[in-house]
Amino acid sequence: xxxxxxxxxxxxxxxxxxxxxxxxxxxxxxxxxxxxxxxxxxxxxxxxxxxxxxxxxxxxxxxxxxxxxxxxxxxxxxxxxxxxxxxxxxxxxxxxxxxxxxxxxxxxxxxxxxxxxxxxxxxxxxxxxxxxxxxxxxxxxxxxxxxxxxxxxxxxxxxxxxxxxxxxxxxxxxxxxxxxxxxxxxxxxxxxxxxxxxxxxxxxxxxxxxxxxxxxxxxxxxxxxxxxxxxxxxxxxxxxxxxxxxxxxxxxxxxxxxxxxxxxxxxxxxxxxxxxxxxxxxxxxxxxxxxxxxxxxxxxxxxxxxxxxxxxxxxxxxxxxxxxxxxxxxxxxxxxxxxxxxxxxxxxxxxxxxxxxxxxxxxxxxxxxxx
Amino acid sequence: xxxxxxxxxxxxxxxxxxxxxxxxxxxxxxxxxxxxxxxxxxxxxxxxxxxxxxxxxxxxxxxxxxxxxxxxxxxxxxxxxxxxxxxxxxxxxxxxxxxxxxxxxxxxxxxxxxxxxxxxxxxxxxxxxxxxxxxxxxxxxxxxxxxxxxxxxxxxxxxxxxxxxxxxxxxxxxxxxxxxxxxxxxxxxxxxxxxxxxxxxxxxxxxxxxxxxxxxxxxxxxxxxxxxxxxxxxxxxxxxxxxxxxxxxxxxxxxxxxxxxxxxxxxxxxxxxxxxxxxxxxxxxxxxxxxxxxxxxxxxxxxxxxxxxxxxxxxxxxxxxxxxxxxxxxxxxxxxxxxxxxxxxxxxxxxxxxxxxxxxxxxxxxxxxxxxxxxxxxxxxx
Numbered sequence: 001x002x003x004x005x006x007x008x009x010x011x012x013x014x015x016x017x018x019x020x021x022x023x024x025x026x027x028x029x030x031x032x033x034x035x036x037x038x039x040x041x042x043x044x045x046x047x048x049x050x051x052x053x054x055x056x057x058x059x060x061x062x063x064x065x066x067x068x069x070x071x072x073x074x075x076x077x078x079x080x081x082x083x084x085x086x087x088x089x090x091x092x093x094x095x096x097x098x099x100x101x102x103x104x105x106x107x108x109x110x111x112x113x114x115x116x117x118x119x120x121x122x123x124x125x126x127x128x129x130x131x132x133x134x135x136x137x138x139x140x141x142x143x144x145x146x147x148x149x150x151x152x153x154x155x156x157x158x159x160x161x162x163x164x165x166x167x168x169x170x171x172x173x174x175x176x177x178x179x180x181x182x183x184x185x186x187x188x189x190x191x192x193x194x195x196x197x198x199x200x201x202x203x204x205x206x207x208x209x210x211x212x213x214x215x216x217x218x219x220x221x222x223x224x225x226x227x228x229x230x231x232x233x234x235x236x237x238x239x240x241x242x243x244x245x246x247x248x249x250x251x252x253x254x255x256x257x258x259x260x261x262x263x264x265x266x267x268x269x270x271x272x273x274x275x276x277x278x279x280x281x282x283x284x285x286x287x288x289x290x291x292x293x294x295x296x297x298x299x300x301x302x303x304x305x306x307x308x309x310x311x312x313x314x315x316x317x318x319x320x321x322x323x324x325x326x327x328x329x330x331x332x333x334x335x336x337x338x339x340x341x342x343x344x345x346x347x348x349x350x351x352x353x354x355x356x357x358x359x360x361x362x363x364x365x366x367x368x369x370x371x
Numbered sequence: 372x373x374x375x376x377x378x379x380x381x382x383x384x385x386x387x388x389x390x391x392x393x394x395x396x397x398x399x400x401x402x403x404x405x406x407x408x409x410x411x412x413x414x415x416x417x418x419x420x421x422x423x424x425x426x427x428x429x430x431x432x433x434x435x436x437x438x439x440x441x442x443x444x445x446x447x448x449x450x451x452x453x454x455x456x457x458x459x460x461x462x463x464x465x466x467x468x469x470x471x472x473x474x475x476x477x478x479x480x481x482x483x484x485x486x487x488x489x490x491x492x493x494x495x496x497x498x499x500x501x502x503x504x505x506x507x508x509x510x511x512x513x514x515x516x517x518x519x520x521x522x523x524x525x526x527x528x529x530x531x532x533x534x535x536x537x538x539x540x541x542x543x544x545x546x547x548x549x550x551x552x553x554x555x556x557x558x559x560x561x562x563x564x565x566x567x568x569x570x571x572x573x574x575x576x577x578x579x580x581x582x583x584x585x586x587x588x589x590x591x592x593x594x595x596x597x598x599x600x601x602x603x604x605x606x607x608x609x610x611x612x613x614x615x616x617x618x619x620x621x622x623x624x625x626x627x628x629x630x631x632x633x634x635x636x637x638x639x640x641x642x643x644x645x646x647x648x649x650x651x652x653x654x655x656x657x658x659x660x661x662x663x664x665x666x667x668x669x670x671x672x673x674x675x676x677x678x679x680x681x682x683x684x685x686x687x688x689x690x691x692x693x694x695x696x697x698x699x700x701x702x703x704x705x706x707x708x709x710x711x712x713x714x715x716x717x718x719x720x721x722x723x724x725x726x727x728x729x730x731x732x733x734x735x736x737x738x739x740x741x742x743x744x745x746x747x748x749x750x751x752x753x
Contacts, residue, residue: 241471248468249460289429370416 004340010333018330021321024083026331028172029317030338031076033196033310035168036189037342038069039124040197043161045131049147049154055224057366058217058356062208063201064132068349069342071128074121080172081114087321090178100254101178108175116171120164127157138359147360165190173313176320180258184243191236196309198228202302204346206295213355216367219293223371226292229282229301237279261319270315270325278308379503379551380407380523381534383543384512388414391518394541395420401537402522404529409504409519431489432482439481443474507549521549625720638710644702648728650735658733661726665718674737686714692738704731 014023041063048056089095090108101108130153138146166186174185182188202225208214247255262271282301291297318326357363385391391408399406399422408417447470451457456464491497504510504521513519520543522534535546592598603609603617612619648654663672669684671677674691681687689696699707708727711717722730739747 245468245471249462251460287429287433289425370419 001340001344003336004344007333007336007338007340010329011337014330014333020086022326022330024080024086025317025321026334027076028080028083028087029310029313030334031073031080032168032172032313032317034069034338034342035073035077036165036193036309036313037196037200037306038067038073039161039165040193040195041201042067042070042124042128042131042197043158043194044197044201045135046154046157046161049131049150050158052151054362054365055221055369057360057362058214059201059205059221059225059366060135060357060360061350061353061355062204063197064135064357065346065350066197066200066204067128067132068346070124072345074124077117077121077172081117084110084113088175088178090175095178098179104178108178113171116167120168123160123164127153127160131157135357135360136353138357139354140359142359142361144361147362162186162190165193173316176317177258179254181255182243182247182258184239188236188239188243191232191239192309192312195229195232195236195305198225198232199302199305199309201225202229202298203306204350206299206302208350208355209295220369220371222295222298223289223293226286226298226301229298229305230286230292233279233282233286233305237275237283262315266325267315267319270311274308274312274315277304278312377524377528377551378531378548380521380549381529381531381538382409382507382509382519382521382547382549383535383538383541384509384545384547385518385520385542386544388417388518390542391520392416392420394520394538394543397541398520398522398537402534404527404534405523405525407521407523409510409513409521411514411516411518414518426494428486428490428494432486435485435489436478436482439478440474442481443477444470446477447473501552501555503549503551506552507547509545509547517544621720638703638706641702641706642700644700644705646701646705646728646731648725648732650732654729654732655736657726658729658731658736661722661730662733665721666730669715674734688715691734692741697738701731701735704734 014026044056044063045060045067047053048060085091088108090101090104091110096102096105106112131150134146134150137143166189169186169189173189174180174182202222205214205217205222205225209217244259247259250256261267282305285297285301286292360366383394385394388410391410391414395406395408395417399420406421408414408421410417448465451469452465458464459469462469499505507513509517509519520538520541522529522538531548535548538546605618607617608615609617611617667678668680669676669678669688670691671681671688674696675693676688676690676696678688691697691699705727707715708722708730709717709719718727
């Protein structure tokens with residue numbers, strides 16, 4: 001509470017005292033961090049419905065609750081539309097003088113940008129209500145028809161998420177450098193988002209287990225979460241490296257400059273930290289079978305991955321507006337406000353209902369899951 | 372080989388995986404024998420119920436993955452960086468970025484092969500064609516919708532009646548005593564001969580097919596994607612450029628790498644130039660390489676003006692080792708290499724300064740070779 005108040009005061013002060021650019025880039029960074037974490041969690045929920053997984057039914061309320069970050073962060077994204085004139089070069093006549101940017105003016109213009117952002121928020125909120133709201137209602141009714149409905153809707157949600165995450169990545173992140181263009185960028189952001197969702201789910205699961213609210217969730221369930229973290233840290237690195245390799249090989253000026261800004265000096269150090277701590281270290285730690293079900297180790301790895309997802313976004317966003325890494329009281333205030341606000345919001349949602357989907361007919365089967 | 376007597380195992384057949392897991396709890400520790408389960412699909416919790424130790428496969432895969440990564444790295448460093456360094460797209464010959472995909476694939480290959488083959492061949496000892504369970508009557512059920520729990524003998528004798536009672540108490544729906552297969556007899560000479568004959572025939576057929584296949588279809592290229600490209604081959608024409616040629620001449624004034632651009636001396640001034648290189652064996656070798664690569668197609672390997680292109684070209688290049696050609700000074704030859712003469716284009720963009728002078732040396736060697744002195748031969752005085 002105190003941290004949140006402190007953060008709120010700091011953010012308010014930053015709004016009046018800081019350069020506008022610094023304030024808004026922090027805003028974009030933090031709403032994207034919590035939004036992608038929520039969307040990754042919602043994807044995990046949808047994945048369970050699509051493949052008909054049973055082991056994860058006892059855990060499902062955890063990602064469902066974290067996905068509760070999506071509606072408020074969607075609202076924060078709409079507030080973020082105020083940043084367009086400050087942060088995004090394509091909004092000014094000067095930025096449009098570059099023929100490569102002018103050619104994209106049909107896509108990169110303020111009304112269309114706002115329309116896309118609003119459409120994304122609307123689609124996410126509707127998906128959240130269908131998938132999570134339905135599941136919460138099932139707690140009371142125990143109506144098995146929800147499972148069938150969710151199973152039909154989940155593949156559609158995956159398509160929606162694929163398109164909206166790509167649009168979000170292109171619009172909010174890569175259009176900070178409107179000349180730059182990368183096909184795979186949406187997949188890269190999705191990989192980070194899903195990993196963040198998994199890490200947050202793991203953290204919150206372990207927290208709830210310690211609090212005694214997830215009776216019956218054993219080491220075998222944790223092992224599967226650990227396996228997911230293990231697999232998708234490789235996926236993130238694979239996609240990230242694929243993007244880098246092609247640009248490195250082709251060496252086309254309008255592509256490599258983006259990496260040029262982010263490879264040298266302190267930004268290069270951050271990229272190295274990402275390669276080691278977002279991929280190599282968690283990868284090596286999670287290789288042994290036992291490691292995937294050891295709660296304390298898993299907690300540490302998940303925390304690390306969440307922090308690295310933040311650093312990944314920081315590394316993508318900040319070089320566009322700052323010469324070197326920037327971390328002062330405004331950044332700290334944003335961290336305090338959004339982190340404490342996000343944790344408070346998720347815990348409030350969790351405390352309002354059951355910690356497991358008690359109405360789901362497959363809950364028992366999920367609890368009996370053994371490797 | 373196996374002196375064990377008596378049945379191989381007593382097998383209880385269960386209707387559900389839960390019944391099987393329950394039975395394992397009841398039977399485990401009550402016999403001195405090994406327990407084994409047979410199920411049509413992986414049953415969750417089975418290996419823990421049977422008390423299996425951790426499989427060594429994970430460690431094997433990890434080690435072989437590392438071996439794969441290192442092999443790929445050494446292979447790439449050696450081929451790209453050492454044995455055949457080839458600059459691609461202006462990148463350094465040792466570029467870790469370019470190595471990563473191959474490193475990744477070889478690591479996965481080694482790890483996957485180790486996991487698959489290590490599990491099947493090394494740990495499960497397949498193919499176990501003489502495994503007693505293959506003769507079990509219940510095997511057809513166990514691969515379909517029933518679940519088996521067997522008390523197996525590793526060589527020691529079993530007590531079938533007691534074990535059958537134990538399994539029935541544990542809930543088995545049916546019991547089978549699985550006998551050992553009869554010991555294999557010595558292979559009959561006829562069978563051996565037939566097998567050897569079949570192998571020989573197969574070898575002959577493969578050899579014959581390969582031999583005649585290559586003879587009949589010598590230029591059959593299975594995959595020609597890389598060859599059949601919409602591209603211009605060397606020396607081919609093209610309507611794209613005004614001069615009708617597909618190849619582009621170097622930009623005017625181009626000099627080869629490593630050769631500093633310097634004003635070209637005119638023909639008269641060149642006459643008196645002195646070859647700056649010593650007449651050493653190493654210089655001759657460099658000169659020969661330069662000459663054979665750039666000059667010999669027209670001037671001939673012997674310098675007699677009868678290169679492989681002479682007939683097709685029509686004109687006759689200068690005979691370098693006789694007549695007027697032989698009278699040219701070192702400086703005059705150097706000047707022609709740099710500036711060209713008549714139909715001969717300048718070679719300043721192909722040959723470095725050193726290569727030009729080494730080639731001049733080599734032309735002198737060719738001349739000397741035509742009427743060599745006794746002292747030029749090995750063993751002769753210098």
